[in-house]
Amino acid sequence: MSFPFISPLVATDLDTSPIVLAGVLLSLVVIFLASKLGGEAAKRLDFPPVLGELMAGLVIGISALHLVVFPVSGAQAADSLIMTALQWINHLEPDTLTKIYESQSEVVKVLAELGVIILLFEIGLESDVRQLKEVGPQAIAVAMTGLLAPLILGTAGLMWFFHLPAIPAVFAGAALTATSIGITSKVLSELGQLQSREGQIIVGAAVIDDVLGIIVLAVVASLAKTGEVDVRHVCFLIVGATTFLAGSIILGSVFNKTFVKLAEGLKTRGNIVIPALGFAFFMAFLGSALQLEAILGAFAAGLVLDESNARLQLEELLKPIADLLVPIFFVTVGAEADLTILNPTVPENRAGLLIAGFLIVIAIFTKLISGWTVFGIPGINRLAIGWGMVPRGEVGLVFAGIGAATGALDKPLEVGIILMVIFTTFLAPPFLRSAFSAQPPTSGETTPAIAGEP
Template sequence: MPFVPPAPLLATAAETESSALVLAGVLLSLVVVYLASKIGGELCARINLPPVLGELVGGVVVGVSALHLLVFPEGGADASTSVIMNFIQMTTGLSSEAIASLFSAQSEVVSVLAELGVVILLFEIGLESDLKELIRVGPQAAVVAVVGVAAPFAAGTIGLITIFGVPTIPAIFAGAALTATSIGITARVLAEIQRLSSREGQIIIGAAVLDDVLGIIVLAVVASLAKTGEIEVTNVIYLIISATVFLVGSILLGRFLSPFFVSLVNQLKTRGQLLISALIFAFILSYIAAAIQLEAILGAFAAGLILAETEKRGELEKQVIPIADMLVPIFFVTVGARTDIGVLNPAIPSNREGLIMAAFLIVVAILGKVITGLTVFGQPNINRLAIGVGMIPRGEVGLVFAGVGSASGVLSKSLEAAIIVMVILTTFVAPPLLRLVFQNGPDASATEPADLALAAGQTQPLTETVGLQGDRVESDTLESNSEPGQH
């Protein structure tokens, strides 16, 4: 009689096999992500478009809209629609129930890696930003952010009610989706075209950070309105106070503690002492931001700003680059993979009304952000159009609004399709437009602080971001007295 292992032993073996297959599924997903990001990025680089646009398009190709290599249950997909899951089932003989469980776990892991990627991206952007310059352009950034939220929200909501007869609450929700700005996409493009440290770049980043905070507050308000039919004023006040206290308090406290951070790092002897210590600091601030109902990316950005003020900035920038190269593409490819461009098909009757409303929302979404550049004051010879264009992309932030609205059931199919179309178009149009307006804009404001330092004979290390190829390279120090390479 053959030996039959006890039930707990069989369960343990099954769990071990399941864990191994989850890892296998994640690894296959990462292969797809990296191939999509590299192929898409290289193709865009060769036609003089930002590589981030290629990563988004690559995501669309491998995602729910085309090849179904990378799909997620949040979009209504299941294991049977995933090519990767079908391949694993074919090669391992797993049951349909086991594959469904595996699909859920694999999707969750990839989503977490994507979120970690945007956290690292914002940490890197914080390191590359100048806190003093952000503070200097703070008033301008605040005006840009407020106008960039208020103008499209009011125009979108009123237009949907008066022109299309949309009920008040769904119209407010759609108007709220127009307020979003994807700081991740804009910051990546600014870094690629080497305009992150320009006056325009700093105003855009500062305004996008404030826009993110305001967007969180608006999302909380409209979500509460959708659920209860009324606005919880106490929740709105809490979000405003917590966001202000967190951003100001973390930066002030961080600047006070940064000398202790440098001293601690200098005393450590093990490998990676600077990078690991910096990531610990960034993740702690990200957790605090998430715990008080803000976005984790705000904490990561604040951490980057704080550490950029230390003498370890240049060294830390170099060490973060490989981590960003590994994780950030996951974020952009998954944003594209989740986007269903099937809502653009006019042959489907239910899409037609949505496409008409989408055309209206796209016009409001673009004009409502472009006019923000006109509100910048006290900055002569600045590229105002570039500032407005930099605020256009909705990206993952707009998809969050659409997702919350869909889950609440407050949006009709046509209005939900219109919001998704608006997010798609503004996300894909903004990167090439941003590069174009910077190329044709005033030259006076394009001078980087590092270039000014070079002209003054100062020496300091510099890490640049390559524009055309999308890969970051470490430049020589300015002590070589040579200009940074043009990309």
């Protein structure tokens, strides 16, 4: 068997796919090692392991060791130590190395997206549909407050204090509305609070936030590109998102019985997990095809199968798959964060730091007050609900990326949004844990940790 990726020949005319594979494999080795070291360190310090995975991403990413870097953070192939090693082994030309770097980065990002899809599928499975319905009004109140308060205060503050034009200010205000359901849900599961009343309100509100955030993003992106809002597109998103989630919940009472019969009829290995993942991926595809989000479809798939008799067995079968893929997502989120924008000696960073300070205050304050809009549940831990809505994570980075691509954001404002995303993502997990420690949840039910966490 030959290994062209270790050939001493210059690889300009060779098939580069083996070299791309080598880069992906080496990147995964680094990511898995970093995720375990970071998760174990966080666990020993009594922090949620997901925080350790994010911190590990910072260490191996663009901010420190440059082992795993991505084009989205502005890095070039020469900035990656893994790419440098591959270039040295294979004697690659710079143009060839760039193509390999872009392909390798895309593969790792796809694996990370699969990880968050699996995570949201698990969260849907662990979510009690009946309880989600019970906390529906409270979740809507939290989500609407968490959307409108940061959008209004952020936009108005940027226009008033920083004299920004309306469109960039609206775009930055819209970026403040996001909530990272992936990060919050993982922390809730690690804390055993996913099925508490607080956990269900947070998850429900985060899903609503996700849907509303997509609609807001479509509106402001249209505004930035054309100077006017495409009303038909916005109406399509609203109707599509509402129909999608409502239809998924209604479908659950019918499809889960069909799923059980299908699983019982299959006699080969993977008779439960393969049909389940196929369904989850199909729902994720539908969510993406409807211009919503793939993770929303995966969450809906979990809700559909939540009441299935095979749910507990399916949860156990998914754990090793989640152990493999979910850490890739959280480590890459950290790896993409570029902390060099904190350097005040760079002139354009100074304005960004001032804007970032304002955005961070608004981002935390407005989500915290959303927890106090919960009504009708005596003794509810409103502080925990507020902190659960704080992390922006990958959702906020999407806003920043699209804003920069449309030309709506200049460099200081883009820097400010990225810093806001970093701070809210890293601050929320420890404060969420502290909030739950200070006051027990309203429900005595807890759920075991997912993704292999004890």
